[in-house]
Amino acid sequence: MGAPRGIRSPCSRGEPMVAFIVRRLLQSVLVMLTVALVGFALFTYVGDPVNNMVGQDTSLADRERLREELGLNDPFPVQFARFVVNAAQADFGISYRHGRPVEDLLIERAPATLELSFAAGLFALVVGVPMGIYTALNRHGWLSKAFLTVSLIGISLPTFLIGILLILVFSVWLGWLPSFGRGETVQIGWWSTGLLTRDGLVALILPAITLGLFQMTLIMRLVRAEMLEVLRTDYIKFARARGLSARAINFGHALKNTLVPVITITGLQLGSVIAFAIITETVFQWPGMGLLFIQAIEFVDIPVMAAYLVLVAFLFVLINLIVDILYFVVDPRLRVQGGGAGL
Amino acid sequence: MAEPLLSVRDLRVTFPTRRGVLTAVDGVSFDIMPGEILGVVGESGAGKSQTGAAIIGLLEPPGRIASGTIHLEGERIDRLSPDKLRRIRGRRIGAVFQDPLTSLNPLYTIGRQLTETMRTHLDLSEAQARDRAVALLGEVGIPAPADRLDAYPHQFSGGMRQRVVIALALCANPRLIIADEPTTALDVSIQAQITALLKRLCREHDTAVLLITHDMGVIAETADRVAVLYGGRLAEVGPVDAVVNRPLHPYTEGLMACIPTTHDRPPRLAQIEGSMPSLRAMPAGCAFHPRCPHAFNRCVAERPPLFDHPPSAAACWLWAPEGARAAPRERTAS
Structure with a gap:
């Protein structure tokens, strides 16, 4: 039926799933190479790496030797190739500031950011989708209008302001929730989790809401708009004419048809949630990768900055790929496996 | 005569809008007998x-039933809860x-x-419903x-x-099917198949059909009786043979003249002059009078009720029993 709707799957109909995934993988590699180029350019154009490493009293000859040792005199493409090969093996060099391998720092910080991002994403979905459905089904109710008004605030207020307001209300005035940090964490292998202690969970609440609020309002508005559109379609009318219950129509037939664009947006937003965790992590002093990145900028810790850039890009590309594959799961029209078609 | 399966009396459907109330269906009455196929014809916007x-x-909101009654097997259904x-x-x-x-x-x-x-309306297990679905799909001609x-x-x-859609309509063995332009979106070659299928199934299941279409050909092939709508009002109702071959209402007559025939080819296809009035500007008196070749004073002033003229009935002053005109115009069967 291919009705023109806001966001559609990018895959052309009729392309087998495997060919589609291979094509997307190749595109992803291209994107990653471009980002790596930008990350690599940081080393060359933001200050002099040798200056950043050595003290003031190092002689010019020593500097030149170091430069030669580090391969900084090699032609640009050779240096870039070396960077890519190392990056592909998760080797981003040594942090100038911490004097430790960057990948170790990132691995140490990753659980905090990932837990925060997924909690924020989960909050956005679990609250946003039902609110979207509710406002679509009760279009003229006062509660719907209240939701929409509040969502406007969520969309317009910047994240750091929301974070500070929440701290003011819940930490300073009410004293219910901690204003900073991850609370108590438990180490499981290399993964440190705050999800297993009460203290850690409580500490997660405010940052997760802060980070997820924008996505929540976005998802709510998206679900509402898609739902309203689907409810106008012929197959919903026909489902009514078949006497199906309102519940079956709204949640079985209508909701599933709104899922394709919702999956797209939610997936893409998860990438930006991870990327924009920087601000929330700064406000709440959350010991994640974002905070690491902000501190790296302050100290011109270029290996950390480059690694973070590449890592975030990698997460975006990965999530996009997963989203594309999810289309095949939701929409049978994309699952063309020969035969059957056209009787 | 048996009790009608569906009985519609003086149905009025209105759409309150900012620019006044539109009356989409205005005082329409008809009956459908069990197992009968009633065709409803008319132009777009006639209220079919x-x-x-x-x-x-x-x-569709804001549309609503403003007045009139609808009875299904003797039970009034126009005031039921959602x-x-x-x-x-469906049931x-x-x-x-x-x-x-x-x-x-x-x-x-x-x-x-x-x-x-099926499981919404009938007490069936999933396996029973699947068996029934297979049988039904076979019945509607899915290989x-x-x-x-x-x-x-x-x-x-x-x-x-469309065969699947018909199977869905027949799922719970309803007594009546409302088929709204069931063949309009299909290829001409498929149309006849679907019409024949609908007709056969309804005969086998003893299901009545309200067949809404603008295609007189489909009506002539399928329906037992026809109701002709014009401007939201019933113009004529009667057995299909009478309405097609001996139309009473000048509008029906015009409509029949518009059907192309394969023998005697006229140089041009006949058409009714003018177009159907918009719901916002319904003329006084008979809605058809501005286009009617036989209109006279009374048609402009007064809306005609339905006059019985067995086997049909028409809402036209030409068929008023007496008084309206000295003598009804002598009509020739086409």
């Missing part, structure tokens, strides 16, 4: 589809819509849509129905999808 939607309680009406839809009145390409949910297999409908149960709508052609 709104009549159908009003019967199954699916008028939930009670829902239980009638006692099935529906077939115009476009089979958009009537089916693209994300569910046709088997799931069939069993879902290898057991294999096709798990196919998605996009894997069927338009004609096949």
